[in-house]
Amino acid sequence: MNIDEMIEKLEEAKKSLGGEAEVMLATQPAWPMRYSIQGVALLGKNVICPDCEGYYMEKLANGDLRCCGPHCGSVIGADDIEKNDDNKVCWIVEGSQGRDTPYAPQLCWDSDNAL
Numbered sequence: 001m002n003i004d005e006m007i008e009k010l011e012e013a014k015k016s017l018g019g020e021a022e023v024m025l026a027t028q029p030a031w032p033m034r035y036s037i038q039g040v041a042l043l044g045k046n047v048i049c050p051d052c053e054g055y056y057m058e059k060l061a062n063g064d065l066r067c068c069g070p071h072c073g074s075v076i077g078a079d080d081i082e083k084n085d086d087n088k089v090c091w092i093v094e095g096s097q098g099r100d101t102p103y104a105p106q107l108c109w110d111s112d113n114a115l
């Protein structure tokens, strides 16, 4: 799904529910979980460690990234990240789980309920 398609679906949802309706994220249909939306991030599709190909990178105080892969710890300079970032993606970032229940309705994946 691209940004235009997402906006179109959200505009349709807004017409039905109004702009104040909450937006939530439903994940993993085999064991449906719910999350609030923390925000949106623009970042490369594959920001990975060049040494171990790990995906979990932590940001250091100076903006560099350090790999948290087992036995790795490689550091990528902040400038290198931007230079090589020709494949940016709009990420919807999960927030916290619901207080009442952590589960999402399995019917979120039912085509009758899709926009």
Ligand SMILES: [Zn+2]
Residues within 6 Å of the ligand: 049, 050, 051, 052, 053, 054, 067, 068, 069, 072, 073, 074
């Ligand atoms: Zn690594």
